[in-house]
Amino acid sequence: MSVDNLYRELILDHYKSPRHHGRLDPADAEADGQNPLCGDELLVTLRFGADGETIEDIAFDGHGCAISQAAASMLSEEVIGRKAAEVAAIGKDDTPLVAMMIESGTPLTPIRLKCALLGLGVLKVALHKSAGTPLPEEWAGIDEVEFE
């Protein structure tokens, strides 16, 4: 993995100026989680539109490395206006930051992938919780911890 490629302007920009940062209050769904390897933590809050299934607004809060923060920021832009069920089905390789790295020919290593997927993970927890559906096995445990 080339560092120049990883710490490209786009990612640094999302890290330094995260989009949709903060907390929505009230929110229709929320969840938090952490990457136990580094203590990175994210809280997601979101609101649905009148149809109860289109994501109308979303906010991420928390702290962590450039990759986890930028990935969450980029993801938040991606999901606004989309249906919950559709978003809940987004695959690991399809989040904007991960996809971008794969495309550039230097995919993230497994450890950094965990950073990059923290945002998608907590978002999935939030959506499954609000839909009352069980979390798929590969995300197990991501929501077990209280947010500080």
Added chain:
Amino acid sequence: MSVDNLYRELILDHYKSPRHHGRLDPADAEADGQNPLCGDELLVTLRFGADGETIEDIAFDGHGCAISQAAASMLSEEVIGRKAAEVAAIGKDDTPLVAMMIESGTPLTPIRLKCALLGLGVLKVALHKSAGTPLPEEWAGIDEVEFE
């Protein structure tokens, strides 16, 4: 260690016709023990002379390999008529069978040494128990098991 040397006539003879085999009843001192590696077991009973410290008679009972049985048999011949304190101080290398192997230039390997020393071990337990003195550390545990 040469097997011919180990299974020499003297040792086989003691194994096949053990001296002082059986149990003394009544006895002035007794103890039992086992080699947990192979399940070999020995019970020693002995009687003191009028002075209360000369070993007047001794008997070993139990079952085990040729080495443990012959060593006990040879030891029993060696200790009759000797003082308890003197016998309690016999060193590992000084039992007849072990000394004989050392002399012949092919000392017992550590595992077989445990077989050969079982008799001395239970005898020491018996003597220390009857004298009320503590067993030296290197014999610890040899008396923890009931004899069957």
Added chain:
Amino acid sequence: MKQTAKLDARLIRADFPIFEQLEEGKPLSFLDSAVSSQKPRQVLEALEDFYEHSYSNVGRGVYALAERADAAYEQAREKARAFVNAGSPREIVFTRNTTEGLNLVAYAWGLENLGPGDIVLASELEHHSNFVPWQEVARRTGAEFKVVPVTSEGELELGELELFASGGRLRIVAITAVSNSLGTIVPVEKLIAFAHEQGAIAVIDAAQAAPHRKVDVQALGCDFLAFSGHKMCGPSGVGVLYGRSELLEQMSPFLTGGGMIRRVSVEKTTWAELPHKFEAGTPPVAEAVALGAAIDYLEGIGLEAIAAHEHELTAYALGRLGELPGLTLYGPPLERRAGIISFNLEGIHPHDVAQILDAEGVCVRAGHHCNQPLMHKLGVAATSRASFYLYSLPEEVDRLVTGIKRAQKVFA
């Protein structure tokens, strides 16, 4: 496709450096693989290569070296998963050995789930490692410890199984798949079915099974299954515990410390996901990687071919030993026996037999084989035991027979 062709033990033997040396001038006839197997070059090279090129601790490092170590370790887990056909690598915990795996279940499941009135069932056939932990956890929790008896041929008295039915109080059935003393192949499916009928969990000791024949935890339907790397061409210091994820998830951790936590504070600590929840501290990293290489090695040859080879040798050995006067054979008939043969010679203690055999370069085990309850049942303190593996040869059986004759002459 698995290779089912007959294996060529002579060719395989060339993979094992230890057979290149002579033992006191004689070729090494290693008939003690049941206690631990020898290691092929392929495994030793994997070990060395890992230490020389990819060594680092796992699970925590960002740098490339750590990522390599991590990938190698998790790849080994995946190999172990496929080896026993577990549903997910989350169900594969690396332990030190079979014994630790069984203790893990006894502590982490047993201590929390057992109480007075409950029953823990093992068998007379069990190795101490699948006997004492259950006896101990029963003692600590006030549960009752019972054992399924065996016949004089060393097979479970399955007809008596119903005696242990007890309206939901039976909580654990712990059974070996293959007896390490007698080679008995146990019909574990029946015991697992019985356990589940009774609402108990089924714990399988596969220490003697996994190295020699295909083990499929999903086909078996067992709840836990443990085995050791060192008996299957892998290094010492590593074993595997399979556990059904539903159970592993409900359980509290066993050992606690680095690597198995989610968050630690003075007030409260929470646990990491499976399987890490059960791997506290630095794991046997290089050992797990080398165990992965051992699995590749065994699968390259094929478990069926290994079992068939051992079966053939066992048939030959039972025939040759059966001809010897004054020799008692223990255990079940050939059809229900793995490559393990226990025997005794009249008037000669197993220790002396093993000693005399050693002078011929023949290694056999002498003792109770960590099977005292079974020895008690057989009415002996000890036996001599020969056991085979993929590198065993018929001439080793011949040397065994020659050595036995020599022992009989010495003690005549």
Added chain:
Amino acid sequence: MKQTAKLDARLIRADFPIFEQLEEGKPLSFLDSAVSSQKPRQVLEALEDFYEHSYSNVGRGVYALAERADAAYEQAREKARAFVNAGSPREIVFTRNTTEGLNLVAYAWGLENLGPGDIVLASELEHHSNFVPWQEVARRTGAEFKVVPVTSEGELELGELELFASGGRLRIVAITAVSNSLGTIVPVEKLIAFAHEQGAIAVIDAAQAAPHRKVDVQALGCDFLAFSGHKMCGPSGVGVLYGRSELLEQMSPFLTGGGMIRRVSVEKTTWAELPHKFEAGTPPVAEAVALGAAIDYLEGIGLEAIAAHEHELTAYALGRLGELPGLTLYGPPLERRAGIISFNLEGIHPHDVAQILDAEGVCVRAGHHCNQPLMHKLGVAATSRASFYLYSLPEEVDRLVTGIKRAQKVFA
């Protein structure tokens, strides 16, 4: 006579095969020895030699090969005994790692001896492996778990120690000898004295001490002391627990199974002597033997020389890092610090720091280092950490500084 001459790290480095390779075209600057050390050829050769010439299980075999394996294993125990100056090899238990050693004490001593009202004391400095087991055993037994606080420089608030005096209710004091995050050298003698005054046992985590400086359990007077082979040039999969024999004798076993029993029957089981009572199942045989070789290696160089070398490098690194703007250093002053340096860069997460350093071939750790309570106290989620060992070189510090500057440029 111990060698006290200055060590030549460049010469030593040539013993370590891993440094022969380039990492992405750059020399490997391995500044992460606190998590696990690299292995010298001497240790890898001992491992291979054992597997190729003397491998067998231990403790049970009559044949010559088994006697050789046994002798090698017990010789390793004797080396470990001498390494920490224990009074007897009976006090040396081979474990998997430090974590298992500490858990052994928590289970086998703690579960039996603690109850409601009792106090278990650790510190905010502890690695999770010397924190969570005590927290857990306190939870299970109803005892209270307390921690000695640390100053903002990561030193124990010894002035507050008396607050934990409690008329005989203090039962365990568990303390690390060296902090793995901050390098703090803890005055463990004081804590051991305090523990004994209070009637408590003193358990020392020597994971970061034993590899780097002479540890003498008799001089310390501690009751238990644990360390890991993999952090001291030894293989993964093996560790050592020292325990005072009086205590080990009183204790029930921890893991049960093969090798640790005296006699087993359905009714009752009795235990083997020390140290075997605490070594259930097949031990990490080859790993222990290779750890013996690692001890020989370290002692050949001399622990004093190693500590002096690391001290010199730490002084150099603290100087160079101290000059960098936007860099925060954590931990005590040089005089009371081992070769470990934690730091943070303003506005850059440690993970990103480590990632950018990796591109320079520099390996540092990023995270909480299994020290969440300490991180909490320092008010950070994570730090970057560089740590040194006998093979570390000043130019690795220079490359670290270059890498940090690069990170600062990327994130400028």
